[in-house]
Amino acid sequence: GVLAAELGCRIQLVISAAYFAVGAALCAFSTGVGMLIIGRFASGLGLGISAIAGPLYIAEISPRERRGNNAAMHGVFITLGILASIAFGIPQAPPPADAAHPLEGLNAWYWRGLLGFPIVLAIIQIVWFLWVYPVDPPSLLVNRENKKEARKTLYKIYGAAPPNEINMNDKAQAALELQLNDLEEATKLAKGVPRIRVVQAMCDPFLRTAVFLGVGLAAFQQLCGINGLMAYSNSLFAEAGIPPMNLTLASTAMACANVAASVLSSRMVDRWGRRKLLFSGSFCQTLAMALLIMVTDEKYSWLLPAGDQGVAAVVCFTVFVMSFSFGLGAVTWLYLSEIYPMEIRNPSLSACGVINWLASFVVVFGTRFLSLKEACRVFGTICLLGCLSTYIYVVETKGCSMDDSPLTPRSGRSASPLLTPAALNSPRAHYKQMEEGESDDDSEPEDKKPLAVRAAAGR
Template sequence: MAPSRSGFNTSYIIGISFISALGGYLFGFDFAVIAGALPFLRPAFQLDAWWEGFLTGSLALGCIVGCLLAGNLADRYGRRPGLMLAAAIFAVSSIGMALAEGFSIFVTMRFAAGIGVGMASILSPLYIAEISPAQVRGRNVAINQLTIVIGILVTNIVNYMLAGSGPEAWRWMFGLGAVPSVLFFIGVIWLPESPRWLVKAGREAKAKAVLEKIGAEEFVSTTMRDIGRSFEGLTKQSYRDVFQKAVRPAVLVGITLAVFQQLCGINVVFNYTSTIFESVGADLDRQLFETIAIGLVNLVFTIVAMWQVDKLGRRPLMLYGSIGLSVVYLVLAYLLQNQAAAGLVSIFVLIAIALYATSLAPVTWVIISEIFPNKIRGLASSVAIVSLWAAYFVLVFTFPILAETLGTYGPFYLYAIICFLGFLFVKFKVKETKGQTLEELEHNLVRH
């Protein structure tokens, strides 16, 4: 199919972006399934607060391993083989969790699922950023966040429907993850390799052929020239190169934003919905219904973010999201502390989700996929996202313990403070990246 009048083959770009972003769907599945399954897993495995936190967080420990694997795999063998491996791991681990007969086997399989999630969390947005023209890169990378939230919503609906099938319902909840895993694997077979990786591997003709499917001749020649320049003097890269002086500011911004996206606290709302609403007297049916409401709001406002990320820019969205969450958390903590009605708590939970979905959720992934130089993008992305998953583990592991010690409301006062500090960091340290090619961003980084 030839490029359109705009100079780009829009349908082709969106098509391959959506296929790559199916990794995000599986990310959303493994992320959300625990919220519906925990009420069944607690009695099945006799979980106390510590083990509940560890079981929930074991996904993040696997994610860290997956990120470390993906960075090297992506730079050595390409983005596409890594995505295929992630899909295979998803499928096997989903079946493994469904069939697990004991706590140790279940946690091992959830850890394995995390390896797949970690690989996809790097490779899907990285791949999309590298095949997208600068004008639509923010929107296209945000497709990955869209598929994450679709995965969360669909999983929450399925969990709600399965909840009445008895104490073994959790097995079906996890086992059904094998279906989208297989579809993702089949889809990746059809994807072209990243043109930037192909140039790095010395396969310029193949890279040019991929770019010709994406855009017109001027786009192809300009992009090939810019990519070639960015790899001049390329030597084998190691994690030591990620922290060299020239790129250290970008790496520190990437790591800080990744950690902030997790420690802002919103994933407590996603993973421990049942705990939060149980604390104000909601029954199991209401708890699981709230997960669906959260998923719907998350989806709607993620679409809003996709519409605005290349118009308003990355920085304004991050600023309003972080300060907005700080205020909403203070109100939510007060409501939980004073045993407010579940309906009122629900309103502020959903406002928090809407703020997050239009700001920190998609924009963090967009910025991480943009700000690192071509030479070390795979390794640098893995460092930032390892930091993200480490922060996620800390968050979900500590919440049941803090909630048991301080009350369910207590941690939300802490998250409000973290969000305010995040607002200050974005205001003073994060620069706008919209509308610039990856090579222009790299040039500006080195220059400054």
Template sequence: MASVIGPAYIAEVAPPAYRGRLGSFQQAAIVIGIAVSQLVNWGVLNAADGDQRGKLMGLEAWQVMLGVMVIPAVLYGLLSFVIPESPRFLISVGKHERAREILTEVEGKDVDLDARVTEIEHAMKSEHKSSFKDLLGGSFFFKPIVWIGIGLSVFQQFVGINVAFYYSSTLWQSVGVDPTDSFFYSFTTSIINIVGTVIAMIFVDRIGRRPLAIIGSVGMVVGLALEAWAFSHHLVDGKLPATQGWIALIAAHIFVLFFALSWGVVVWVFLGEMFPNKIRAAALGVAAAAQWIANWAITASFPSLADWNLSATYVIYTAFAALSIPFVLKFVKETKGKALEEMG
């Protein structure tokens, strides 16, 4: 639910000139959360003397790692009570004064509020909102823009980004890295993820979404191809040869950096703003669902694929990164600087 509501809400309250940057905060929150969680996991592991099944507070260490997630979940729930309602929703239910107040807060006092309210109201009255019945009817899925959103979501996951996070510790342990050190390497990857996200936040409203996506795809192809090459070598005493080991480590960080400065951010920005008003919520919901299904498919398949051939697995991810380039060039339109009411 949060993955649907977050980008939709940000897109609705953000001024067009800053919408990409503000939409990037969704991904920034995710990557900072990943980094903090890995740092906490590293601390828990050290407290349990490096044993993931060691006892800590009457539980095994891995159980403590899961349990501490209650804290950010509670904070998320409490903080959700203080955010203002979307002005577009308020206008749709006739609360124009409150909508004006929020528009003043988010777009500034110099904005012609009457014109903005009239513009939004006119767009909502002239468009029929897609309902659940419309979804079941099937006509919704004949709209190309819906499939473009699904494509963006699937490509974002099929490059294997979550393998880099869900299995990072296990992956490094499999090539001979000490369990405690493997958690440290996972944390450095998260720092690179944050750096890439900050780069995207700086440039997403300056150069646009499509250029960032293409730059990121090229960088991911390079990083993933190098990982495929490194893992094609036989292990020596349970470890990769020194050269291949270092290349695998550097390539993993290159991959994460280019993903973070591109697809990690621009997909959420695109999904929040690319759909017409009348289908935005429904289309974003479908695209997010496709993203989670793709996430599951990659996550569930990786252990079997890695046992089969780890190098070939990275070749598959490389292929999807390469295919994402013509997909963006042919099907994805730039949304930089456009008002949501202009999306058609």
């Protein structure tokens, strides 16, 4: 949250790429387990930054009518990365049975190349954002009081050149100027409000719905079980009856289907909207888990010919992964970037990121102790609850302004004690101004000071 407010998403992505490069280098040239752990930790820091900054940056530099499509492409390339990682691992032979058997042949060095390859991608990203495409979002430029550059960037986003003179009779120009004025108004309002913590926003009657919905959606994205099932897919496939020689093939087929679902979602998100994709995706995940329970349960063995349970399990598992990519995988972070007003967007997204990764840790760590049937029951139940919650609580945000969403409309700010002008006259705000030297008790009329401040002075 602090990085986003001070540096902007573009510089955050540069920093995350630097972490990726350092982490990959440490892993590729590691001489022991300790060095590997440090390298993976550095890569994890980069991932923690980019997982939030990437979707937000895409959303901020996209036209409203294409914001969903562009942001969903982030998910498409994640699935392509998963597919590539599986494909790159195919040349490797199975690992040795124990530490007494050393790595031989290709296995002796190939793993270093795989772990070091992100260095190339990180350097490309750093060069791209610093020299090839050093473009900051209009909202950040307005916040830095660089309206001229903000107008230039906004027109560029919509494929137009900024005119020398503004013609408000031109509908296209008028729409862009109105959008720029909206950004200025939102920035002015945000600057007039003291920094708001997530805990404070949770207690605010106007902001709490967006905060709790965002945190819940971020948790649901991981608690549905996607990372746990993906991490242990080979062992779960083996338990379902897939022969060992076909495990990699099954994982590759699942990854290909994952890419296809992500591409489809990117095409549909601006047509169907966010709510429909989230609901339909979680509904299909629930259905896939229910079917997976049936095909792996001996009670329902009569439904399938003998020996086909393994294939049916892979199909159900693939449908589950595709449904995730179609809904939660493609839409979650786009939706979260749209529901928060500027005053709490960065800290709220950071809180969502923390909850998301904690949920991922719980799922991946806990799945190892579950059998296939137990995992399906647990995650199927969570998917059902998430599906119902999505239907009840999620509000459509397609085409809305990022600073005037249906959950936190600008017209409703008067309901928020934290966002209304009255909040600026609070003792907390007054003390903060005094600490920063922005106001002085001697220069301010006594009757204009907050009551609590006058009472404290009297004591």
